[in-house]
Amino acid sequence: MHVAKGWWWLGRAGLCLPYAWSGVTKLLDFPGAVAEQAHFGMIPPELFAACVIVVQLGGCLLVLFCRGRWRAGGAIVLAAFTVLATVIGHAYWTMSGMQRLYTLNSFLEHAGLVGGFVLIAAQALHKGGVGGDEEEEEEEEE
Template identity: 30%
Template sequence: MFARVVFTFVFWGAGLGKIADYRGTLAEMAAFGLTPPSLWAPAVIATLLIASALIILNRFAWLGCGMLAVFVALTIPIAHPFWAFPEPEATHHFHVFGEHVTVIGALMVAAILCHRLEQERR
């Protein structure tokens, strides 16, 4: 379980941070063109926290991994469209894109491992 807590830290930590600075979260949603921010902010927070909990508890962890993989994939065109930035900003966003692809791969591996662990428990 400890490994799953650490693995999901970036997600549940972000979710808690968005709750702690809710005004900032609303501003962030607006800055990325997600309107109305009052709809998107709770959806983002819920996604981050619920998906993390599913993984940590290894209950429908495949679903939590899938939720976070889709979330990470969607942040690329919304927050890191490297193709739309001039250099050197484009390079920075391209590196973030690469990191996001790696995280998606890690979530796929986690889904497989959590599923195997669940099967062994039965």
């Protein structure tokens, strides 16, 4: 089954959109990014804010514009970041009522993002598979 390269890129772009948006927003409002990190108890908040920006924007660049191990690395970094951020920021098990329900929904949505990044990493590392690097190289040679 052949899927056009553009569809693969569009799928990766969709997964990266929240991270790119968040990273750019934090970059443009660094004091707000620091306040967010302080809110979640991250010390020192300036360092964590800077790291979040680098991870979000760097991971997106790797996923969108690199191949093979670099793409897989970016996807794994974003997946790991999402796991950590979700456990810290969406601790539904500490809540009750409607707040628990809304936070659980967000937690589960983030789990779906992690699954998407795992699929990107697997696809990027699988030589000759659907959408794999070998197939892309063959398309470019034609």
